[in-house]
Amino acid sequence: MTANAWNVLSGTGTAATVLASDFPATGRTVAGFGDLVRELGDAAPTVWETAPPRPGREAGMTGDDYLRHWEPGAKSAGPVSAVLGFCVGSVFAAGLAAEIGRRQGKAPRLVLFDPERPDADLLHRHYHELIGGLAPMLSADEIDEARRVGQDTRRAHTAMRPLAEELCELFRKYGEPAFRRTGLDAERGAEVVATFASFLGYLVAASDLDPRQAWADAVAISSATPHSGLNPLPARERSALVAREISFELPHTELLRDTSVARAVSELLA
Template sequence: MNLNTTWTTLRSSSKATVSGGSDELILCADFHTTGRPEAGFAELVARLDHDATFWHVNPPVVAPDSGTAAPAYVRSWLEPVRAQGAPVRAVFGYCVGAVYAAALADELALVQEEAPQVLLFDPEPTAMATIRHQFGNVFGMLSSILVEEDVAETEGEVERLIRVEGMTVGNYAAQLYTTFRRVGERAFERAGLDQEYGAEMWALFSSFLSYLSFADGLDPRDRWLTSTALSSSGEYNGLNRLRGTGELGGGELVAREIRFEAGHGDLLRSDGVAQTVGKLLER
């Protein structure tokens, strides 16, 4: 399967416009969609004075039941980066994106003279509870065209699957995607919506579920132990959650943690976080 990953430029370095100047690249890993209430990396970058080119990933459109392996998925992210040719100075990762930040840094450390700095923002691995929560958010986008039977069928399947013995994150995501397509296509037909809109919805949702579920095939712990985490005050987010659940075991999770009063959704729009990131990048 051809995995096509692209990157959006959040800001270009001033050096990139100077003849003979070298560019510095910083990668941002997060799945950001229009209308999401949580702040994204575009808001953080707008508050930074650091002169570099910042790229934000657009993960490939691939279904969670495609059989794609997590390493191949990550390699597709790196193809445009390597083609660009500039050294990657740092990798940022927000929430589950912190898992991908670690994987990208591991790969880049093999081909660069110096491994990129890794900054983690409320880092956490994928769990089935995460997928269930995010599925509910996306499914809610269809609320205006759903009938009571649609909602009952979907909610019942969401809860039934998560209780199946031996259920994995990958299988859970794949089966939720199947449910979403079945119910959604029925609702689209009933509402008379065109196929183009449906195709956009399926592409967005399949990309998002794959982004969440493929992270379960990556182990970020070694890289996290050399990284800096910037944590919100959210009790159920990032390292705060992991300490409570013990998902990654006991002991240290990162090399250094810097805590902020901002909530999870406001972490990337916090001026205090931006000031700290700027200082970390100057080291």
């Protein structure tokens, strides 16, 4: 396995490996594939999860660069029975599944959780949410200013890469004073900003890829959060995008942490 490219979430010695595509990060509150593996319990297969490049190394990387980052490790996984994708990770999951299918001569099962293609609005939404998280450390006026400037920046850009760069600088501008007020040292504060920059780079890179051909054969597992996954799409477009959709009355943040979802996934992977 290529160092730093994959995290082993479970190693049960099963004949085939399941690959999971997501952006794991320390301190993340949204449920991830580690939570899903715990819910699967004894039914969990061997699962490897994508790890992003180290912060700072992702600058300028394209979608194909990310796939090349993960491909050597994917080859060393042996037979791959399924590829899972969460949110924008579903775009990369499509690329991984297509390459694995060419190599194996048989496409792995593709299961997507709130699959989403990134756009400029998604970048801004993540910035807006992070600024909201600084509310205990910044004044109401400071929060309002950070959000207003973020909205102005979104309106000024249609291209994702320059938008991502400016939003990262804004988060640095408003985040670093907030971190100091909590006693967080400068090094740790810089790590938080770098992780956000790495995540935005991941989103921008995913926008280079077109997952639609692979998604047409996929099963989508959808939450009830209106702006997540397939939910904002018109019904006709939504039904045409994937082969099958299974919906749950759950928030996006809890989709990979639910017993009923784990049961559905176990059946799909059986």
